[in-house]
Amino acid sequence: MPTMTMLQALNSALADKLADDPDVLIFGQxxxxxxGVFRVTDGLQSRFGLERxxxxxxxxxxxxxxxIGMGAYGLRPxxxxxxxxxxxxxxxxxxxxxxxxxxxxxxxxWAPLTVRSPYGGGIFGGQTHSQSPEAIFAxxxxxxxxxxxxxxxAKGLLISAIEDDDPVIFLEPKRLYNxxxxxxxxxxxxxxxxxxxAEVPEGLYRIPLGTAACVxxxxxxxxxxxxxxxxxxxxxxEESGIDAELVDLRSIVPLDIDTIVASVKKTxxxxxxxxxxxFGGFGGELSALVQERCFYHLEAPIERVCGWDTPYxxxxxxxxxxxxxxxxxxxxxxxxxx
Amino acid sequence: MSILSNSEALRLHIPTxxxxxxxxxxxxxxxxxxxxxxxxxxxxxxxxxxxxxxxxLIRIMDDQNAAVGPWxxxxxxxxxxxxxxxxxxxxxxDDRLFRAHRQGKTSFYMKCTxxxxxxxxxxxxxxxxxxxxxxxxxxGWLMARRYPLDKLVNQIFSNAADPLRGRQLPILYSARxxxxxxxxxxxxxxxxxxxxxxxxxxxxxxxxxxxxxxxxGTTAEGDFHEALTFAAVYRAxxxxxxxxxxxxxxxxxxxAGAETTTFAAKAxxxxxxxxxxxxxxxxxxxxxxxxxxxxxxxxxxPTLIELFTYRTEGHSTSDDPTRYRPVEEASLxxxxxxxxxxxxxxxxxxxxxxxxxxxxxxxxxxxxRAAIKAGEAVGTLGTSKPPxxxxxxxxxxxxxxxxxxxxxxxxx
Numbered sequence: 001m002p003t004m005t006m007l008q009a010l011n012s013a014l015a016d017k018l019a020d021d022p023d024v025l026i027f028g029q030x031x032x033x034x035x036g037v038f039r040v041t042d043g044l045q046s047r048f049g050l051e052r053x054x055x056x057x058x059x060x061x062x063x064x065x066x067x068i069g070m071g072a073y074g075l076r077p078x079x080x081x082x083x084x085x086x087x088x089x090x091x092x093x094x095x096x097x098x099x100x101x102x103x104x105x106x107x108x109x110w111a112p113l114t115v116r117s118p119y120g121g122g123i124f125g126g127q128t129h130s131q132s133p134e135a136i137f138a139x140x141x142x143x144x145x146x147x148x149x150x151x152x153x154a155k156g157l158l159i160s161a162i163e164d165d166d167p168v169i170f171l172e173p174k175r176l177y178n179x180x181x182x183x184x185x186x187x188x189x190x191x192x193x194x195x196x197x198a199e200v201p202e203g204l205y206r207i208p209l210g211t212a213a214c215v216x217x218x219x220x221x222x223x224x225x226x227x228x229x230x231x232x233x234x235x236x237x238e239e240s241g242i243d244a245e246l247v248d249l250r251s252i253v254p255l256d257i258d259t260i261v262a263s264v265k266k267t268x269x270x271x272x273x274x275x276x277x278x279f280g281g282f283g284g285e286l287s288a289l290v291q292e293r294c295f296y297h298l299e300a301p302i303e304r305v306c307g308w309d310t311p312y313x314x315x316x317x318x319x320x321x322x323x324x325x326x327x328x329x330x331x332x333x334x335x336x337x338x
Numbered sequence: 339m340s341i342l343s344n345s346e347a348l349r350l351h352i353p354t355x356x357x358x359x360x361x362x363x364x365x366x367x368x369x370x371x372x373x374x375x376x377x378x379x380x381x382x383x384x385x386x387x388x389x390x391x392x393x394x395l396i397r398i399m400d401d402q403n404a405a406v407g408p409w410x411x412x413x414x415x416x417x418x419x420x421x422x423x424x425x426x427x428x429x430x431x432d433d434r435l436f437r438a439h440r441q442g443k444t445s446f447y448m449k450c451t452x453x454x455x456x457x458x459x460x461x462x463x464x465x466x467x468x469x470x471x472x473x474x475x476x477x478g479w480l481m482a483r484r485y486p487l488d489k490l491v492n493q494i495f496s497n498a499a500d501p502l503r504g505r506q507l508p509i510l511y512s513a514r515x516x517x518x519x520x521x522x523x524x525x526x527x528x529x530x531x532x533x534x535x536x537x538x539x540x541x542x543x544x545x546x547x548x549x550x551x552x553x554x555g556t557t558a559e560g561d562f563h564e565a566l567t568f569a570a571v572y573r574a575x576x577x578x579x580x581x582x583x584x585x586x587x588x589x590x591x592x593x594a595g596a597e598t599t600t601f602a603a604k605a606x607x608x609x610x611x612x613x614x615x616x617x618x619x620x621x622x623x624x625x626x627x628x629x630x631x632x633x634x635x636x637x638x639x640p641t642l643i644e645l646f647t648y649r650t651e652g653h654s655t656s657d658d659p660t661r662y663r664p665v666e667e668a669s670l671x672x673x674x675x676x677x678x679x680x681x682x683x684x685x686x687x688x689x690x691x692x693x694x695x696x697x698x699x700x701x702x703x704x705x706x707r708a709a710i711k712a713g714e715a716v717g718t719l720g721t722s723k724p725p726x727x728x729x730x731x732x733x734x735x736x737x738x739x740x741x742x743x744x745x746x747x748x749x750x
Contacts, residue, residue: 062564069534105512105520254738
C-alpha cells in the first residue's frame with residue numbers, strides 16, 4: 001500500500017471523487033493551474049479539465065454563495081478557502097444560507113457543499129494564518145465540521161464529506177500536511193513515511209462522519225483531541241508514561257458522543273485538548289457533555305488544555321501553542337500524580 | 339499659499355430626500371427617456387457599444403397608452419390579459435392578507451403593491467426550468483404560474499397545512515416546482531446563489547438560466563458586488579436585477595448611492611450590459627427580461643437590469659411610511675401604476691373593456707376570499723400549527739443525536 005502525506009491523501013481523495021462523480025467540481029483561490037498554495041489540488045486541473053478545478057476571485061463570500069447555488073442546482077461543489085482565517089467574509093453565507101436552506105425550504109433545496117480550509121498553527125503564520133475557528137461552526141445548527149489527523153483519515157473523511165448531502169466544513173490541520181507534528185518544535189520534524197496511518201489506499205473508501213477513533217487505549221485518563229493535537233497527545237503520553245486513553249474526535253459535528261462517554265466512564269478522568277483559544281471554545285461544550293453524562297464516574301475535575309485567550313501571536317508561537325508539556329502537567333493533575 | 343491647500347473646512351455629505359412628511363413631494367429631479375426612445379441592440383452586441391443604456395430608461399407604453407418603439411414585444415391579447423390577471427390577483431391577495439394581519443391571523447406580511455409588473459412579466463418570460471432567486475416582493479411570479487392560493491395562505495397563517503412546516507416567517511416562500519428559490523429574511527444573500535446556479539447549468543451543458551433579484555438598498559452589500567464579479571468573470575447565464583423602488587424601509591435611494599449614478603450603471607465596471615427599465619411598464623419589463631434571457635441562453639453572459647419603480651406601501655406590516663415620507667408621494671409617482679397602465683393599454687387597443695375588467699376583478703376577489711376561507715378552516719396563527727416534531731426535522735438530512743434527544747426531551 002502506498003504511503004502518502006496528508007497533502008497527497010487529500011489530493012487523492014479529490015482526484016478519486018472527480019473521477020467518480022461528474023457533479024463534483026473544485027474552485028477557490030489559486031487552486032487551478034497552480035494547484036493551491038499548499039498544493040492540495042496539484043495536477044487536478046490538468047488531469048480533469050478547466051471546468052472541474054478552477055481559480056476563483058478573492059471573494060470568500062462570493063465563492064461560498066456560488067457553491068451554494070451550484071449545490072441547490074444539484075452539483076457537489078468542493079470550494080477551498082485558502083486559510084480558515086479568511087473564511088469570515090463567507091460567514092453569512094455559511095450560517096444564514098448553507099446551514100439553513102434545507103430547514104427553511106422544508107427540504108425543497110439543500111446545499112451539499114464541502115468547504116475545505118487549512119487551519120491551525122505551528123507554521124509561524126501569525127494571527128492571520130494560524131487560527132482554529134471550529135467552535136464557531138460547531139455552534140451553527142445545520143453545519144457539519146470535520147477535522148482529520150492522519151492521511152488515511154483525511155482521505156476517507158473527505159470522501160464522506162463530499163458525498164454528504166449537508167454542508168460540511170472540512171478543516172485541514174496544515175501543520176500535519178507533511179508530517180505528524182507533535183508540538184516538539186525544537187526537535188527534527190517527523191515525516192509521514194513509515195507511519196501506519198499514512199498507508200492510504202488508491203481508490204474510494206469512506207470513514208463515516210461522526211465516528212471518533214480510539215487512537216490509544218488506556219486506563220489512567222481520557223484525552224479528547226482532534227487535528228494536530230492528536231499527535232501532541234501521543235507525544236505527551238509517551239514522554240510522561242501516563243497510561244492515558246486518546247480519543248480522536250475526527251468530526252466535532254456530528255459528534256461521536258457514545259465513544260466519548262464510554263471512554264470517560266472507563267477512566268474517570270478527562271483532559272480536553274485543542275489549539276483554539278479556551279474561552280467559548282469547543283472544549284467548553286465537550287466539558288459540559290462529559291459532566292452531564294459522566295458526572296458520577298468522574299474522579300477529578302475536567303481539564304482543558306487550549307490556546308490562550310489572546311489573538312494567535314507571532315513571536316510567541318510556542319508560548320501560545322498547547323504542546324506536550326502543558327498536556328503532561330494537566331494529565332498529572334487529573335491523575336493526582338503532580 | 340498653495341492652491342492645493344484647503345480653502346475651507348471639509349464637509350461631510352449626508353444625503354436627504356427631496357421631501358419629508360408635511361413637505362411637498364417632487365420627482366422633478368428624475369430624468370426619463372420618452373417611450374420608444376431607447377434603441378434596442380442585438381443580443382450579441384459588444385459591451386462598449388451599450389454603455390449609454392444604464393442612463394436611459396426603456397419605456398414602451400406612451401402617454402396615449404400605445405406600445406411604441408423597438409423594444410415593443412408585440413404580445414398577443416391573450417398573453418397581456420394573462421399578465422393583467424396575475425397582477426390583479428397579486429394586488430387583491432396582498433390587500434386581503436394585509437388585512438388578515440391586522441385581524442391577528444398572522445404575525446407578518448409584506449405587500450408588493452406598485453411592483454406587480456416586474457414579477458409577473460419575468461415569470462411569464464422565463465421558462466419552467468429556469469430558476470428565480472426572488473426578493474420578498476415577487477409574489478407575482480407565483481401568481482403568474484398559478485401557485486395554489488390556499489397554499490400561500492397556509493404558509494402565511496403558519497397553520498397545520500403550511501408547506502414550510504411552520505419553520506419560516508410568513509411570505510418567505512419556497513416553491514421549487516414553480517422555479518422559485520427559497521426566500522430568506524437576510525436581504526441580498528441569495529444574489530450569488532443565482533450566479534452559482536447559472537454556472538452549474540452551464541457546467542452541466544443545460545438550458546436553464548437563473549434570475550437573481552435584489553433591492554436598490556441592498557446593492558450596498560458585498561453580496562451584490564461579489565455576485566456581479568462572479569457573473570462577469572464566468573459569463574454565467576444569469577439575469578441580475580435591481581428592483582429600485584426608491585425606499586429601503588425609511589432610507590431613500592440616495593443612501594444607496596442614487597444621487598450620483600444609476601443602479602444599472604453599476605454594470606459598467608463589471609463589463610456587462612446594464613439596462614434601466616420602467617418597472618411599472620409591463621411591456622418594458624417583459625422586453626428587457628426577454629433580451630437578457632436570450633443573451634444568457636446564447637452564452638453571451640449576464641445582464642444587469644435596474645427596474646425603476648416605486649414602493650407604494652410600507653416596507654411591511656411593521657412599518658409606517660407616513661413617519662418618513664409624504665403621504666401623497668405614492669400617488670404622484672410619475673410612472674404611474676403598473677396595473678392601471680396595462681389596463682389602459684388594453685382599453686386603448688380595444689382588447690379589454692370596463693365590463694370585462696369588473697368581471698375579472700370580481701372573480702379574483704371570490705378566488706382570494708375562498709383561499710383565505712380555506713386557510714382559516716385549517717387555522718390561523720396560534721390556532722393551528724404543524725406537529726411540533728416538525729421543529730426538529732430538516733436540520734440535517736438525517737437527524738443527529740442532539741436533535742433526537744431534544745425531541746424526546748420535549749416529548750414530541
